[in-house]
Amino acid sequence: MPTIAVLSDAPTLTTGFGRTTARIAAALGAANLRPVCFGLKASADDVRQSSHPVWPAERGGHWTDSLAEFFAVTGADLLVLNMDAFNAVEVIAAVSAAGWRGPVLSYVVFDGLPVEQRYLDAQRSCTAVLASSHTAAAYLRDNRVPVVGVAPPGVDVAEFAPHPDRSVPRSLAGVRDAVVIGVFGTNTERKQLARVIAALPAISGGLAAAPVLYLHCRPDGYWPLVPLAAELGVGAMLAFPVPARFDERRGVPTTTVPAPSIQLDAVAGGTWPAALSYVDRINCCDVIVNVPHSGDIEQVILEAQACGVPLVHTDDGAVMAEAVGNGGVLLRSENVGRGRAGELVHYVSSNDIAQAVLSVLNDTGRHRHLQAAGRANARRYPWDVLQSEICRAVEHCLGS
Numbered sequence: 022m023p024t025i026a027v028l029s030d031a032p033t034l035t036t037g038f039g040r041t042t043a044r045i046a047a048a049l050g051a052a053n054l055r056p057v058c059f060g061l062k063a064s065a066d067d068v069r070q071s072s073h074p075v076w077p078a079e080r081g082g083h084w085t086d087s088l089a090e091f092f093a094v095t096g097a098d099l100l101v102l103n104m105d106a107f108n109a110v111e112v113i114a115a116v117s118a119a120g121w122r123g124p125v126l127s128y129v130v131f132d133g134l135p136v137e138q139r140y141l142d143a144q145r146s147c148t149a150v151l152a153s154s155h156t157a158a159a160y161l162r163d164n165r166v167p168v169v170g171v172a173p174p175g176v177d178v179a180e181f182a183p184h185p186d187r188s189v190p191r192s193l194a195g196v197r198d199a200v201v202i203g204v205f206g207t208n209t210e211r212k213q214l215a216r217v218i219a220a221l222p223a224i225s226g227g228l229a230a231a232p233v234l235y236l237h238c239r240p241d242g243y244w245p246l247v248p249l250a251a252e253l254g255v256g257a258m259l260a261f262p263v264p265a266r267f268d269e270r271r272g273v274p275t276t277t278v279p280a281p282s283i284q285l286d287a288v289a290g291g292t293w294p295a296a297l298s299y300v301d302r303i304n305c306c307d308v309i310v311n312v313p314h315s316g317d318i319e320q321v322i323l324e325a326q327a328c329g330v331p332l333v334h335t336d337d338g339a340v341m342a343e344a345v346g347n348g349g350v351l352l353r354s355e356n357v358g359r360g361r362a363g364e365l366v367h368y369v370s371s372n373d374i375a376q377a378v379l380s381v382l383n384d385t386g387r388h389r390h391l392q393a394a395g396r397a398n399a400r401r402y403p404w405d406v407l408q409s410e411i412c413r414a415v416e417h418c419l420g421s
Contacts, residue, residue, distance in 0.1 A: 023419055024055045024095055028112060029103035031060025031075055033067040035272035035299075036207075037320045041174050041407065042103055045128070046073040048408035049415065057095045059088070062270055088119035099418050101411075102147070103128045105317065106140040107362045113143050124148040124418045128172065128411065131157050132211070133315030133364025134339045140362055141166055148421065151414045153317055154340045169417055172410035173344070175402045176323035180276060181300055183329040183396075190301035194260075194293045200232040200382060203306030203330070205321040207269045208242025211313050215244045216371045221255040223375035228382065235260045235293065237302060239269055260291045275299045303328045307388075308381050311335070312352065312374060314366040318344040323402050326395030331388055333377045337367050348398035349391065350377045 030036045032043035039062075046056040056073050061084060063077040076091050078084040100121060102109055106129050113125070127147040134157070141164050144150050149169045152158035158168045184190060191197050202224070206212040214236065225231050240246045240261050250256040262273065276298045293302065303309070309325040310333045322344045325332045332349035336342050342351055352374065354367035381388055 022053060022055050023098040024057060025049050025099050025101060025415060026057050026059060026092070026095055026097035027101045027103060028059045028116070029061060029101075030270075031063030031067045031071070031077070032058055032073060033060070033070045033075065034062055034270045036062070036270055037174065037317075038103055039270070040320060041128075043073075044175075044404050044407055045101065045103060045411050048412055051408075052412045052415075054412075054415065057097065059091050085115045085119065088115060088121075092116075092119060092121055097123065099124050099126060099415060101126045101128060101415070105130045105132050106136055106144065107132065110140060110143045113146060124421070126151065126414055126418045128153070128414075129157070129161075130154075130317035131160070131340060131364070132317055133337065133360055133362070133366060134160050135363060135365070137363040148418045149414055151410060154343055156340045156343045157317075169414050170410045172407040172414075173318050173402055174320060174323070175404035175407055176320075176327045176399050177404060178327045178396075178400055181303070181324045181327035181399070184301065184304035187304055190297060191305050193297050194235075194302070194305050196233050196235075196260075196305060200228055200230070201235055201306045202232055202378060203235045203237070203303065203309040203325075204311070205237040205303070205309065205325075206311060206313070206319075208236075208238040208240070208244055208246065210243045211315060212238075213312050213314055213368070214238070214246060215249055216312060216369065217310050217374060218246060218250050218255065218259075219253065219371035220374040220378065221250070221258055222253055223372065224378050225255065225258065227375070227379040231258055233260050234258050235302065235306065237262060237272075239267065240264065242269075257291075260293055263292050263295050273297070273299050273302070276301075300324075300328065303330055306330050308333060308378055310374060310378065312369050313341075314358075314368050315360055315364055316341050318402075322349070323399050327399035329392040329396050331381045331391035332395060333374065333381065335367050335369050337365070339365075344402075346394075346398040346401075348395035350381060352377055 029042045030038035049056040058075045060075045125147045128151045130153045158171045308331045312335045336351035352369040355370040358366045360366045
């Protein structure tokens with residue numbers, strides 16, 4: 022049985038790469054292959070939590086310290102990289118330094134296009150390249166990088182679906198009658214969370230009552246979200262996950278049944294209880310805003326759409342726009358800059374965010390149209406495309 026090493030975020034994590042790693046490992050196992058994950062961001066506890074072997078990278082020191090041992094112990098026949106083009110440059114050099122001389126399959130995502138030549142050269146050095154989007158595949162082929170297939174991340178529409186009675190999770194969150202705007206993403210520079218907060222005063226001014234902005238992230242990451250909101254006089258409108266329990270890498274369970282002992286409408290202090298599942302948090306929202314200045318197929322795009330929640334999103338004219346399709350409001354950039362890999366970064370204005378949100382909240386017809394269009398778009402992204410394409414690409418690499 023061939024052993025396939027997968028180097029990416031651990032499959033126990035709720036990051037985008039963690040979720041795709043879990044799906045990749047499951048598909049390889051079902052295909053009578055032996056997946057072994059070198060889990061970036063993983064700890065020793067992840068070894069016990071995963072249904073697939075995980076080699077935790079976080080053992081003290083640098084994550085590369087145990088790479089050579091990992092290859093020697095696992096005896097892998099193929100290495101699969103699941104990461105963005107920027108990090109792939111460093112990782113390809115690291116695995117080579119650790120003694121890896123076997124075939125490499127790169128499942129590459131692009132946090133924006135175009136990229137500098139060295140990032141394309143890194144992909145050319147791999148045995149095969151699998152793209153996450155048709156936009157990225159076309160770009161790679163235009164730059165003479167062979168692509169063996171297109172395998173977008175997906176969404177389980179049976180798991181991510183509209184709640185049959187939204188008043189239940191909304192009561193648990195303490196927002197039964199409020200207008201709720203959701204933002205689901207880590208507190209990092211790329212996500213541009215500060216611009217969403219800056220849009221709150223205008224959004225509030227266009228509604229009959231002050232809205233709730235639920236930020237599914239830490240309040241104190243790259244952006245100091247609470248002080249920013251206080252400066253704008255909208256601090257009381259913010260809500261977060263329970264701070265003492267929340268880890269952005271591990272999130273909350275996707276679906277759970279709240280304990281009967283939890284009293285509804287008992288939430289205070291701007292936090293939502295840990296018993297509220299991830300899917301229910303999405304279903305609490307009347308609109309979801311996701312405005313990173315660059316990115317690949319953001320998981321929240323498909324998850325929001327599958328739950329029937331209207332989406333307001335950055336229009337990058339590239340991969341993210343492809344994923345949104347006609348199932349969301351795309352915001353043209355206020356200005357365009359360049360990122361660290363040479364990619365275009367698209368900054369949307371807070372005013373445009375506010376106007377787009379209000380256009381959804383104050384127009385029942387548009388709200389319903391986006392719900393239907395989003396759900397139709399989400400159905401175009403089943404997980405089995407990624408799972409079948411990764412197996413086909415692995416067999417291609419083993420055969421060559």
